[in-house]
Amino acid sequence: MGILTWILFGLVVGIIAKLLMPGRDPGGFIVTILLGIAGALLGGFVGRAMGWYGEGDAAGWIVSILGAIILLALYRMMVRKRV
Numbered sequence: 001m002g003i004l005t006w007i008l009f010g011l012v013v014g015i016i017a018k019l020l021m022p023g024r025d026p027g028g029f030i031v032t033i034l035l036g037i038a039g040a041l042l043g044g045f046v047g048r049a050m051g052w053y054g055e056g057d058a059a060g061w062i063v064s065i066l067g068a069i070i071l072l073a074l075y076r077m078m079v080r081k082r083v
Contacts, residue, residue, distance in 0.1 A: 006044070009064070010037030017068035027075070035075055036068040043067025 014036015018029075047053055047063035 006041055007037055010040035010068075013037075013040040013061070013064045013068050016065055017072055020065070021069055021072055023076075027079070031075070032072065035071045039066075039068025039071045040064040041067075042071070 011033055014033040017036050017039065018032045043064040043066060044060060046067070047060060048055075052063065053060055
């Protein structure tokens with residue numbers, strides 16, 4: 001049940017990250033959601049590993065959203081350089 005919760009959490013985080021970073025994404029909505037899931041996983045893992053917050057803390061949302069925004073920004077930079 002834990003991984004399913006992280007995926008659903010990442011879905012919500014991906015939507016929030018997209019709302020905070022408006023503009024056209026080269027991959028579309030699905031890629032943005034997948035980047036949100038990856039950002040939530042990455043942000044959650046890094047935040048807990050660094051001891052910034054514990055399970056259930058509100059800071060987990062913030063770090064996960066920041067992770068998703070960073071991944072989305074990196075994705076946009078990488079795709080623009082290819083085109």
